[in-house]
Each structure stands twice: as C-alpha cells, then as structure tokens.
Amino acid sequence: MAEYNRVSECVGLITLRNPPVNALSVSQGIVHTMQRALSDPNVKSVVICGQNGIFCGGADIKEFGSNMTGPTLIQMIHAIESANKPVVAAIEGSALGGGLELALGCHYRIAHSKSRLGLPEVSLGLLPAAGGSQRLPRLIGVPAALNLITTGRHVTAAEALQLGIVDQVTDHNTVDAAVKFALSVAGRSLDPRRISTHPCPQQPDLDALFEEVMQKVRQSARGAIAPIACVQAVRAAATLPYAQGIERERELMATLFTSGQARALQYCFFAERAVGRWRMPSGARWDTSKPRPVQKAAVIGLGTMGRGITVALAQTGLSVIAVETQEKQLMEAKQAISGMLERGAKRRGVAPALDRVIYSQNIQAVADVDLVIEAVFEDIALKTKVFQQLSAACKPGTLLCTNTSALDVDQLASETPNPELVVGMHFFAPAHVMKLLEVVYGPRSSPQAVATAMQLGKKMGKASVAVGNCRGFVGNRMLKPYIEEAFFLLEEGATPELVDQALEEFGFPMGVFRMSDLSGLDVGWRVRKGDGLVEPGTASGRSARIRQGRRYSPLGDLLCEEGRFGQKTGRGWYQYDKPGSRVARSDPWLHSFLGAYRAQHGLVARRIDHQEVLERCLYALINEGFHILDDGIAAGPEDIDVIYVSGYGWPRHCGGPMFYANMVGLAKVLERLEHYQQLHPEVPHLQPSSLLRRLVASGSPPIHKWEEAIKKLHSQL
Numbered sequence: 178m179a180e181y182n183r184v185s186e187c188v189g190l191i192t193l194r195n196p197p198v199n200a201l202s203v204s205q206g207i208v209h210t211m212q213r214a215l216s217d218p219n220v221k222s223v224v225i226c227g228q229n230g231i232f233c234g235g236a237d238i239k240e241f242g243s244n245m246t247g248p249t250l251i252q253m254i255h256a257i258e259s260a261n262k263p264v265v266a267a268i269e270g271s272a273l274g275g276g277l278e279l280a281l282g283c284h285y286r287i288a289h290s291k292s293r294l295g296l297p298e299v300s301l302g303l304l305p306a307a308g309g310s311q312r313l314p315r316l317i318g319v320p321a322a323l324n325l326i327t328t329g330r331h332v333t334a335a336e337a338l339q340l341g342i343v344d345q346v347t348d349h350n351t352v353d354a355a356v357k358f359a360l361s362v363a364g365r366s367l368d369p370r371r372i373s374t375h376p377c378p379q380q381p382d383l384d385a386l387f388e389e390v391m392q393k394v395r396q397s398a399r400g401a402i403a404p405i406a407c408v409q410a411v412r413a414a415a416t417l418p419y420a421q422g423i424e425r426e427r428e429l430m431a432t433l434f435t436s437g438q439a440r441a442l443q444y445c446f447f448a449e450r451a452v453g454r455w456r457m458p459s460g461a462r463w464d465t466s467k468p469r470p471v472q473k474a475a476v477i478g479l480g481t482m483g484r485g486i487t488v489a490l491a492q493t494g495l496s497v498i499a500v501e502t503q504e505k506q507l508m509e510a511k512q513a514i515s516g517m518l519e520r521g522a523k524r525r526g527v528a529p530a531l532d533r534v535i536y537s538q539n540i541q542a543v544a545d546v547d548l549v550i551e552a553v554f555e556d557i558a559l560k561t562k563v564f565q566q567l568s569a570a571c572k573p574g575t576l577l578c579t580n581t582s583a584l585d586v587d588q589l590a591s592e593t594p595n596p597e598l599v600v601g602m603h604f605f606a607p608a609h610v611m612k613l614l615e616v617v618y619g620p621r622s623s624p625q626a627v628a629t630a631m632q633l634g635k636k637m638g639k640a641s642v643a644v645g646n647c648r649g650f651v652g653n654r655m656l657k658p659y660i661e662e663a664f665f666l667l668e669e670g671a672t673p674e675l676v677d678q679a680l681e682e683f684g685f686p687m688g689v690f691r692m693s694d695l696s697g698l699d700v701g702w703r704v705r706k707g708d709g710l711v712e713p714g715t716a717s718g719r720s721a722r723i724r725q726g727r728r729y730s731p732l733g734d735l736l737c738e739e740g741r742f743g744q745k746t747g748r749g750w751y752q753y754d755k756p757g758s759r760v761a762r763s764d765p766w767l768h769s770f771l772g773a774y775r776a777q778h779g780l781v782a783r784r785i786d787h788q789e790v791l792e793r794c795l796y797a798l799i800n801e802g803f804h805i806l807d808d809g810i811a812a813g814p815e816d817i818d819v820i821y822v823s824g825y826g827w828p829r830h831c832g833g834p835m836f837y838a839n840m841v842g843l844a845k846v847l848e849r850l851e852h853y854q855q856l857h858p859e860v861p862h863l864q865p866s867s868l869l870r871r872l873v874a875s876g877s878p879p880i881h882k883w884e885e886a887i888k889k890l891h892s893q894l
C-alpha cells in the first residue's frame with residue numbers, strides 16, 4: 178500500500194509501504210493515493226519515497242505468474258509525468274526496475290549517496306516495460322541506456338548523477354532534502370522535465386551503433402532472448418515517437434513475459450534466496466541454528482585453491498593466517514596473493530587488504546583462530562594427518578573445514594576428537610572469483626558448524642548451498658554421468674567438436690571437451706586410477722570397454738598416456754598453438770586416433786545429431802540429480818539448480834537442470850532415459866531413478882511441489 182501525508186504545509190508526501198522492498202503490487206493503491214495528492218488544492222508539489230530506507234525494489238516478481246500489472250503501472254507513471262505539480266522522487270536504498278521507472282516518470286530525482294539504481298529486468302528475462310526502455314535513452318542518451326538496460330547493472334548514486342539520471346545526491350536525510358527541493362521548484366514550468374516528450378539526444382551513425390551492440394549482445398547472451406529484446410526496445414526509443422515506442426515495448430514484453438526463459442530466470446532469483454534457508458535431514462534449520470562469530474581464520478596449504486581462499490577471506494575483512502610448510506611455495510604464494518589482493522582492490526577502488534594476511538610455515542600459528550580451511554593436496558592420508566595436527570593446535574571450539582571436491586568429509590571428521598566441528602567447504606577455482614560454495618555436512622556435523630560456514634560463505638559473496646556428504650557431493654556427482662556420456666558418444670561416432678557445439682548452442686559457455694582441456698585431463702585420470710579403473714595399454718574388443726561390470730570408455734586415459742593433458746600441454750581433445758594457449762583448434766590427429774580406436778574395438782561410427790548429444794548428456798546428469806534428491810543429499814531442486822547455474826555454467830535462462838527437467842516434462846525425460854537405457858543396458862546411469870518414476874506415476878507435480886511430493890513418497894516406502 179501507499180500512505181499519504183501533507184508536510185511543510187503544501188508538500189504532499191507519498192510513502193510506498195510494501196515490505197521488505199516496497200515492491201509495486203497490483204493491489205497497492207498507489208494510483209488512488211497519487212490522485213489524492215494531485216487533486217489536493219493545498220498541495221503545491223509532491224514527494225514520493227519508500228518506507229524503511231528503500232525506495233522501491235521494482236514490480237512484485239511474485240505476481241508475475243498470475244496477473245500482468247503493466248498497463249496500470251504505465252498509466253500511473255504517465256499520470257505522474259503529466260501532472261501539473263512537480264513530483265520529486267526521494268531515492269534511498271534501491272530504486273530498481275519498476276521502481277526506477279516510477280522515478281523516471283517523476284519530474285525530479287534526489288538520491289542518497291548510498292543508494293543504488295538500475296533496470297535489472299533483463300536478468301529476470303524481461304525488459305523495463307513500464308516506459309523505462311523509452312524514457313531512459315531520452316534522458317541519458319542511447320549508448321549509456323543500452324549499457325544499463327542490456328546488462329541490468331546497478332549504478333551508484335554518484336554514477337547516476339554523472340549520467341544525468343538523478344538531479345541531486347545528498348548525504349543527509351533524503352526525504353527532507355526532497356521536500357526542500359520540491360518547495361523550491363513549485364510553480365516552475367514542468368515541460369522540460371517530462372522525459373517522454375523529448376527525443377533521444379542526437380547520436381551519429383545510429384544504425385552502426387545498434388548493429389555493433391546487437392552483435393555483442395547476441396554473443397554474450399548465449400541463447401537468452403531478453404537482452405536482444407532490450408536492444409530492440411531501445412532502438413524503438415531512438416527511432417520512433419514515444420507513443421509508438423511504448424507500443425513496441427509492450428509487444429516485446431508480451432513475448433518475453435510468456436517465454437519459458439522469463440520463468441526460468443525468475444525461478445533462479447527465488448532459488449538463490451531459498452538456498453539460504455537450508456535444512457538438514459536431522460531437522461536442523463537455518464532459523465534455529467546460530468552461527469559462531471568468525472573474525473580470524475586460517476588457510477592450510479597455499480596451492481591454487483588455498484591462495485584463492487586466502488584472498489576471498491581477506492577481501493571479506495577477516496584476519497587470515499596463511500600456512501604453507503614448504504618455504505619456496507610459501508614465498509611464491511605470498512607474491513601471488515599480494516598481487517591478487519592489489520588487482521582486486523584496484524578494480525574496486527579500495528585499499529588492498531595486504532596487512533590482513535599473516536604468513537607462516539608453522540601449523541601452530543593457527544592456535545587462536547575461529548575457523549580453519551584446510552586446502553592441501555587432494556589426498557585422504559595427507560588431509561587426515563593435517564586434521565589431527567589441527568585438532569591438537571587449535572583452541573577448543575575452532576571450526577575445522579576441508580576444501581575437498583570429492584573426499585569423504587565424514588571420514589576426516591572421524592579422525593578428530595570433535596567431529597561435530599567438521600564440515601566441507603568445496604570452493605571452485607579460482608576461489609576468489611567463482612560464485613559457488615558447497616557446504617558439506619556429515620552425519621555428525623553440528624547445525625552450528627553448518628550455520629557458521631553458510632554465513633561465512635554469504636559474507637564472502639558466494640552462492641552457498643548446504644549439501645550432504647557423498648562421493649562428489651552434488652555438482653561433481655552429477656558431472657560424472659554427463660562426462661561419461663560424452664566419451665561414449667565419441668566411441669559411437671561423434672567428435673569433440675560436435676558434442677561441444679551442441680552443448681554450447683544449448684547455452685554452456687564451454688562444451689565438455691573444451692572444459693576438460695581447460696581443467697586438465699590428468700585430473701580425471703588420477704581419480705579413475707584411484708578407483709582402479711585404468712588399465713594401461715590398448716586391449717581391444719568389447720570386453721576392454723567393460724570395467725567393474727559396466728561400460729567404460731578408456732579414451733581419456735589413452736590421451737593422458739600420450740601426454741595430452743589439455744591446454745597446459747598444448748594438446749588434449751583439441752590442439753593449441755603452444756602450451757597454455759587458450760584457443761582450441763580442431764586436431765586431425767585426434768580424429769584419426771578416434772577412427773583407429775573404433776576400428777580396434779569393432780565399433781562402427783554412426784551419425785549422431787545434436788538432439789541425441791543433449792538428451793544423453795543432460796538427461797544422464799538430471800537423472801543423477803533425482804538420485805541425489807531421493808538420497809536426501811540435496812534438500813530440494815533449488816539447491817541443485819543454484820549449484821549448476823552458479824558453478825557449472827548451466828545457462829541461467831534454462832533455470833538449472835531440475836527446472837529444465839520440469840519444463841521439458843518429467844514424463845518425456847523418463848521416456849528418453851528408458852529409450853537410451855534399452856539401447857545401452859550396460860550403462861547404469863541411464864537407468865531412470867526410482868524417484869523420477871514415482872514422480873511421473875504421481876502425475877508429474879510442478880517443481881515447487883517436488884519437496885512435498887518427495888516427503889509423501891518417502892513416507893509411503
């Protein structure tokens with residue numbers, strides 16, 4: 178709702194009240210309140226503000242599924258702009274989306290210096306369709322408007338002032354400043370202040386500009402349609418009268434609004450917030466578990482991961498003891514960490530946090546820290562030894578976290594006297610850049626330990642997801658069948674180029690083989706060796722491809738035997754100009770190697786299309802996701818989807834693997850898995866999960882009802 182008061186005798190003050198972010202709702206009554214202010218004969222000017230220090234977080238996203246509020250909002254903003262009394266927006270906190278569009282309808286905008294403004298609709302699969310795509314280019318020019326609208330980035334008040342979005346920035350009480358301002362402009366002509374009545378500022382060579390921007394946007398959009406619609410809407414602002422531009426904005430919005438992409442992106446918005454409300458199978462939850470304060474942390478092992486984690490912790494404002502027992506490695510790490518901190522600080526325009534990090538060769542230096550993150554080499558014996566040393570060296574109650582991508586967190590916990598203080602913190606490289614953090618709890622991890630790790634992850638700006646302990650946790654466990662299917666497709670006739678193209682057209686930034694070349698083929702080779710799967714040499718025939726009772730492709734192992742570890746050796750699934758180079762080129766050697774391999778194993782290459790690549794790779798991955806839900810390793814589909822979108826390059830506009838399965842239809846996913854399983858009976862990961870079968874049998878409930886359905890299905894077992 179919106180509240181109306183009169184202040185300073187003749188200023189009408191409208192306060193938006195819709196906690197927590199004053200989102201604009203159909204039922205808000207702001208139109209009526211606005212009419213009251215404008216028709217009040219004692220009122221000479223009007224100020225609009227939001228309660229609790231936030232102007233407005235935009236249109237209410239929760240209402241998008243049901244009712245389109247567009248026309249009401251557009252008409253209301255139009256009524257404000259047409260008013261014959263000056264209307265001033267007093268912007269505190271955030272003015273985003275429909276909130277900024279409302280402010281653009283006002284005649285003046287005053288912002289607090291700490292406020293942030295933006296049109297982030299594109300990140301929800303939409304465009305600023307309450308006139309924003311037409312007003313902003315008229316106000317600040319086409320290039321700057323294109324940048325803001327197609328990226329959705331938020332700008333500071335200072336940048337907004339520089340761009341001309343706001344008229345004044347204040348460090349003091351914004352509403353008081355706006356009221357004073359409103360009094361000072363009462364009676365002035367409003368024509369120059371009605372943005373929609375002006376053309377966009379002149380721009381030379383408009384066609385070339387739009388062509389260039391469209392090309393860039395298409396490239397970075399990776400299949401997302403909203404950024405393209407945003408360019409088209411701004412083009413309408415630059416080339417058409419306002420009324421026609423608004424009509425074009427409406428048409429484009431209608432297409433986006435009903436697209437699956439908008440639904441997927443809005444699902445991601447809420448999923449990212451939902452994962453913060455974690456819960457464990459024991460019943461422990463985010464709202465009943467109090468995190469311990471963490472001021473001082475330690476990182477053990479300063480390889481690539483340890484360095485990134487140290488930087489991330491220091492940038493969060495923590496004091497960090499960085500421990501590396503090898504002197505040479507410690508010196509190199511110190512230089513690298515300082516460099517990363519300096520570059521990060523320069524980018525953010527702050528002082529580098531160099532003095533927050535203390536380096537040591539001695540593990541005893543951790544004696545008074547609140548939390549330790551162990552990041553030594555991925556070897557269970559080594560990690561166990563480090564955990565035993567840490568248990569002896571740390572003060573009582575220190576939380577012990579292991580950065581591991583696959584090792585058994587529970588096994589490590591059992592080696593310490595206080596297993597309840599142990600959790601996994603699975604960072605992704607580079608740890609100071611990548612958004613994702615899997616917080617892994619074992620059966621004995623205390624809710625307080627999980628709460629502390631989750632809170633630290635949030636402070637570090639990570640998308641933190643609490644997951645149960647199992648081989649590969651959530652992300653890497655689901656990746657395994659995806660990679661295996663890609664190998665099998667090569668055996669059957671595909672090429673790395675074909676598989677990668679299909680996955681990149683789907684929206685992944687890199688296909689599975691280009692990604693494998695980047696991360697190093699030797700990583701998976703080491704794991705497979707550890708699992709006893711690698712048999713050196715070139716045994717031939719079908720039996721050579723059945724290991725531990727299931728289909729196995731030794732292709733990756735054979736490449737490693739040739740010293741082809743990917744980018745770092747200049748050869749992998751592709752060839753590179755030199756070791757370390759990043760531009761992947763097709764490699765004739767690889768194609769003849771695949772031909773010889775197929776001949777040796779009696780395999781006849783067949784034509785494989787993109788649809789088969791997508792179905793086999795993605796449905797195998799999704800199927801593992803259903804196993805994970807059934808096992809209770811992830812509490813809900815949102816956890817899996819946030820992990821895949823923020824850490825594994827799953828295209829956000831497809832909502833994550835579980836949302837995608839929901840969009841495609843569970844029955845269809847089941848039918849295709851059954852189809853491929855019949856063709857490849859020796860591949861267990863194509864065997865549909867029993868949860869998927871049971872969900873289909875229970876009528877394929879929509880994704881927001883899965884958790885409830887799973888609980889019900891489990892109670893029937």
Ligand SMILES: CCCCCCC/C=C/C(=O)SCCNC(=O)CCNC(=O)[C@H](O)C(C)(C)COP(=O)(O)OP(=O)(O)OC[C@H]1O[C@@H](n2cnc3c(N)ncnc32)[C@H](O)[C@@H]1OP(=O)(O)O
Binds near residue numbers: 198200246275
């Ligand atoms: C043709 C029909 C359409 C007509 C309108 C067309 C044009 C307008 C479109 C829009 O305005 S779309 C919305 C654009 N706005 C945004 O994208 C902003 C989204 N919100 C944020 O970025 C942040 O929430 C914030 C405002 C910067 C605040 O951040 P903070 O970290 O303080 O809090 P959060 O945890 O993010 O949010 C708190 C709480 O509020 C919910 N919420 C936030 N924004 C909205 C919203 N616009 N609508 C509904 N709900 C919103 C958020 O989900 C959190 O609640 P829980 O999920 O935790 O319950």
